[in-house]
Amino acid sequence: MIDFEPSEEQALIIETVHQFAENEVRPRSRETDESGKPPPALLSAAHELGLVANGLPEADGGGGARSALAGALIAEELGWGDMSLAFAILSPSLVGFPVADHGTAELRKQILPGLLGPDFVPGALAIVEPRFDFDVYHPHTTAKRDGDGWILDGRKCLVPWLEGGRHVVVFAAENDALAAFALPRDAKGLVATPEQNLGLCGLPTVELVLESVRAPAAARLDASDADLRRLIERGRIAIAATAVGTARAAFEVARDYAKQRETFGQPIATRQAIAFKLADMAIEIDGARLLVWEAASAIDRGDDAARLVRLAQDQTARVGLAVADSAVQIFGGHGYIRDYLPEMHLRNLAGLGSFEGLALV
Amino acid sequence: MPISFEPSEGSLVAQAHYRKVALEQMRPISRRYDVEEHALPREWVDYWWKEGRWGAKGAPASNDGFITVCLQAEQLCWGDAGLYLRMPTPALGGSAVGAAGTKEQQAKFMAGFRALEGQPIWGAMAITEPQAGSDAAAIETTAEYDPATEEWILNGTKIFCTAGEGASTVPGGFVVVWATLDKSAGRAAIKSFVVPAGTKGMELIGCEKKLGIRASDTATLRFENCRVPKDNLLGRAEVKKQDPTRTGDKGFMGAMATYDASRPIVAAMATGVGRASLEFLIEELARQGIQIRYDAPPRERTAIEKDVVEMEADLQAARLLTWRAAWMMNKGKPNNLEASMAKAKAGLAVTKITQKAVQILGPIGYSKKLLVEKWMRDAKINDIYEGTQQINQLIVARRILDYSSAVLR
Numbered sequence: 001m002i003d004f005e006p007s008e009e010q011a012l013i014i015e016t017v018h019q020f021a022e023n024e025v026r027p028r029s030r031e032t033d034e035s036g037k038p039p040p041a042l043l044s045a046a047h048e049l050g051l052v053a054n055g056l057p058e059a060d061g062g063g064g065a066r067s068a069l070a071g072a073l074i075a076e077e078l079g080w081g082d083m084s085l086a087f088a089i090l091s092p093s094l095v096g097f098p099v100a101d102h103g104t105a106e107l108r109k110q111i112l113p114g115l116l117g118p119d120f121v122p123g124a125l126a127i128v129e130p131r132f133d134f135d136v137y138h139p140h141t142t143a144k145r146d147g148d149g150w151i152l153d154g155r156k157c158l159v160p161w162l163e164g165g166r167h168v169v170v171f172a173a174e175n176d177a178l179a180a181f182a183l184p185r186d187a188k189g190l191v192a193t194p195e196q197n198l199g200l201c202g203l204p205t206v207e208l209v210l211e212s213v214r215a216p217a218a219a220r221l222d223a224s225d226a227d228l229r230r231l232i233e234r235g236r237i238a239i240a241a242t243a244v245g246t247a248r249a250a251f252e253v254a255r256d257y258a259k260q261r262e263t264f265g266q267p268i269a270t271r272q273a274i275a276f277k278l279a280d281m282a283i284e285i286d287g288a289r290l291l292v293w294e295a296a297s298a299i300d301r302g303d304d305a306a307r308l309v310r311l312a313q314d315q316t317a318r319v320g321l322a323v324a325d326s327a328v329q330i331f332g333g334h335g336y337i338r339d340y341l342p343e344m345h346l347r348n349l350a351g352l353g354s355f356e357g358l359a360l361v
Numbered sequence: 362m363p364i365s366f367e368p369s370e371g372s373l374v375a376q377a378h379y380r381k382v383a384l385e386q387m388r389p390i391s392r393r394y395d396v397e398e399h400a401l402p403r404e405w406v407d408y409w410w411k412e413g414r415w416g417a418k419g420a421p422a423s424n425d426g427f428i429t430v431c432l433q434a435e436q437l438c439w440g441d442a443g444l445y446l447r448m449p450t451p452a453l454g455g456s457a458v459g460a461a462g463t464k465e466q467q468a469k470f471m472a473g474f475r476a477l478e479g480q481p482i483w484g485a486m487a488i489t490e491p492q493a494g495s496d497a498a499a500i501e502t503t504a505e506y507d508p509a510t511e512e513w514i515l516n517g518t519k520i521f522c523t524a525g526e527g528a529s530t531v532p533g534g535f536v537v538v539w540a541t542l543d544k545s546a547g548r549a550a551i552k553s554f555v556v557p558a559g560t561k562g563m564e565l566i567g568c569e570k571k572l573g574i575r576a577s578d579t580a581t582l583r584f585e586n587c588r589v590p591k592d593n594l595l596g597r598a599e600v601k602k603q604d605p606t607r608t609g610d611k612g613f614m615g616a617m618a619t620y621d622a623s624r625p626i627v628a629a630m631a632t633g634v635g636r637a638s639l640e641f642l643i644e645e646l647a648r649q650g651i652q653i654r655y656d657a658p659p660r661e662r663t664a665i666e667k668d669v670v671e672m673e674a675d676l677q678a679a680r681l682l683t684w685r686a687a688w689m690m691n692k693g694k695p696n697n698l699e700a701s702m703a704k705a706k707a708g709l710a711v712t713k714i715t716q717k718a719v720q721i722l723g724p725i726g727y728s729k730k731l732l733v734e735k736w737m738r739d740a741k742i743n744d745i746y747e748g749t750q751q752i753n754q755l756i757v758a759r760r761i762l763d764y765s766s767a768v769l770r
């Protein structure tokens with residue numbers, strides 16, 4: 001039966017994360033965008049909610065409630081709070097889920113307890129490469145056999161690199177197939193240089209150079225090319241859901257401003273040129289959210305979700321940018337000023353086409 | 362039940378059934394009744410009356426309620442939107458009677474459509490007038506009460522009445538006509554009246570020649586001292602001071618509420634036409650050796666792949682918004698906002714999709730040898746009737762801004 005009503009459990013997730021986003025994330029949004037440093041206290045508080053831990057396997061000490069749809073609900077609310085902070089808060093998923101899904105016993109023992117402990121331990125996933133013709137399924141970073149281990153070479157970017165992180169999962173091409181390796185962040189030959197980007201300024205990220213980095217046998221995830229493609233799809237849903245939340249935030253701030261800002265003696269929202277823009281924003285955001293939910297449901301059912309994920313990802317990228325741009329426009333000159341939020345939403349949502357693996361569900 | 366996108370068994374059976382109907386009964390005559398603009402598609406009308414209206418035999422009941430109705434509309438309009446509108450059904454006239462009529466009125470006027478025997482009949486709704494389309498409250502057709510005979514006397518002209526030819530002339534059918542009891546009293550004085558087919562004083566002036574949906578009879582009707590019994594007024598006769606919080610009076614507001622039920626259906630119809638075009642495009646490309654790659658990296662996607670994926674995403678977003686609006690009806694939740702969202706999205710999306718399909722296919726798309734050009738013509742109406750794109754944007758905007766129609770017009 002087709003149903004759009006969140007179950008009690010889903011409604012509780014939305015409610016809880018929304019509250020957190022409103023009370024804890026929002027107030028730190030702008031200052032983090034300027035400082036580039038997510039407040040550790042905020043990350044600890046988020047960790048206590050168990051958003052990622054809840055999805056890790058019970059056998060490893062997690063909640064065993066992994067669901068792409070639940071993950072999308074969480075990501076949207078966090079993204080509504082702040083996109084950079086959403087990715088920071090969800091970063092443990094970047095190591096936790098790949099290792100839980102495909103890690104060797106040794107790797108699980110090494111990594112998962114840390115993520116499930118009392119402290120927030122950020123994760124990192126290195127997928128994107130700094131080239132305009134980047135193909136997520138055929139990275140230029142290579143993994144070559146070396147004895148019973150591998151040697152990794154290449155260059156990654158947009159890798160979340162928060163203080164206190166211990167591991168990074170790196171995607172590389174092994175011959176022509178995808179392979180992934182969980183490496184300690186201080187592995188020899190791994191050089192991380194902090195990045196500055198148009199947006200996501202509140203999320204510390206690095207460009208990562210891998211120079212003959214040695215990965216021992218146990219570091220390689222036991223995942224096929226197809227498995228890793230599924231993981232990429234889960235990342236796309238997480239990012240798309242976050243973007244829906246951020247777009248919603250941009251819409252709301254523009255709507256409220258339009259009702260209060262007067263020109264020629266009337267609130268600008270009473271003019272169709274503004275009101276219709278807002279109507280279109282609302283319609284497109286809802287449409288994009290439903291596409292994300294549908295794709296997430298397909299993943300949860302174990303269906304081949306590639307096409308639906310692609311539709312959701314593309315639509316969200318298009319809608320997210322258009323909505324943010326409209327928000328800036330509705331604010332007029334004030335939209336250009338950093339005292340107001342629309343310019344930040346625009347910078348954040350402009351990157352959607354390049355984001356891969358900034359969060360996982 | 363958590364959020365779910367899996368149709369119930371009943372929906373799937375209905376979907377498959379109506380796809381077959383579309384393929385076997387509609388597609389083969391699709392072009393013919395596009396060309397023979399005002400001809401009655403006899404074989405289709407008879408098929409629907411004898412078999413079609415009873416649905417799939419032995420199909421399990423669906424739990425999706427109104428969503429199943431949307432799936433049916435989508436499939437049949439995937440077959441042919443013009444023929445869909447020509448089906449002998451109560452159509453919008455039925456929705457109006459359902460939304461604003463009493464139990465007795467519903468039983469009386471719908472009886473003919475539920476009868477097992479008899480000839481095919483039609484229902485229609487006539488709001489639009491030459492000088493009043495989007496602004497339905499500006500209608501000038503009048504209704505005057507004659508206490509001597511206990512009848513209403515209607516005078517005025519209605520245009521663009523879908524199925525108006527059948528509904529006004531074939532006995533057993535009816536036209537729901539909007540008229541004002543008192544022009545100076547505005548919306549509160551606007552009421553709807555059931556005018557049975559063949560009523561003296563209701564005259565069929567003719568049918569429009571149109572861009573698309575040519576199998577559908579879009580009629581002009583003239584009412585000249587057209588008398589109907591007192592009880593043919595839907596709802597109550599009193600002209601109340603307008604109070605939108607009151608639900609007792611099902612006059613103008615009640616009539617407007619029929620849109621909350623009909624807009625998701627129009628959105629579903631639109632999706633059907635859009636999908637016909639898009640499916641054909643993808644198949645034709647495949648025949649030419651072009652497969653749409655859903656996993657190509659951004660820089661390697663061809664222009665066609667980008668277009669097609671965007672068309673698919675827009676169509677699917679429209680469909681999901683439609684299902685949501687329909688699902689809210691199942692739950693008895695007010696869906697005025699969501700119905701307009703679905704209609705606005707679907708109307709525009711399929712207008713663009715069908716135009717793009719013509720463009721991408723070039724001379725093949727432009728040619729009348731195929732139906733692609735027809736689907737482009739058929740699709741456009743979905744962005745016009747049942748509230749134009751702009752009117753639905755207005756409704757959405759008022760809802761999200763919490764503005765009245767006086768503040769945002």
Ligand SMILES: Cc1cc2nc3c(=O)[nH]c(=O)nc-3n(C[C@H](O)[C@H](O)[C@H](O)COP(=O)(O)OP(=O)(O)OC[C@H]3O[C@@H](n4cnc5c(N)ncnc54)[C@H](O)[C@@H]3O)c2cc1C
Pocket residue numbers: 272453485486487488489492493494495496520521522523524571579742745746747748749750751752755770
């Ligand atoms: C094939 C067909 C079938 C139809 N079937 C029926 C039927 O069965 N019953 C029935 O009653 N009617 C029917 N209609 C009528 C249809 O609903 C109207 O044509 C439609 O509502 C638009 O009205 P209009 O043509 O008078 O355009 P207008 O109202 O004159 O609008 C012209 C333009 O102005 C825009 N506009 C109007 N008001 C505003 C505003 N406030 N803000 C911004 N823009 C605005 C409109 O969006 C449109 O673009 C049908 C029409 C067609 C073509």
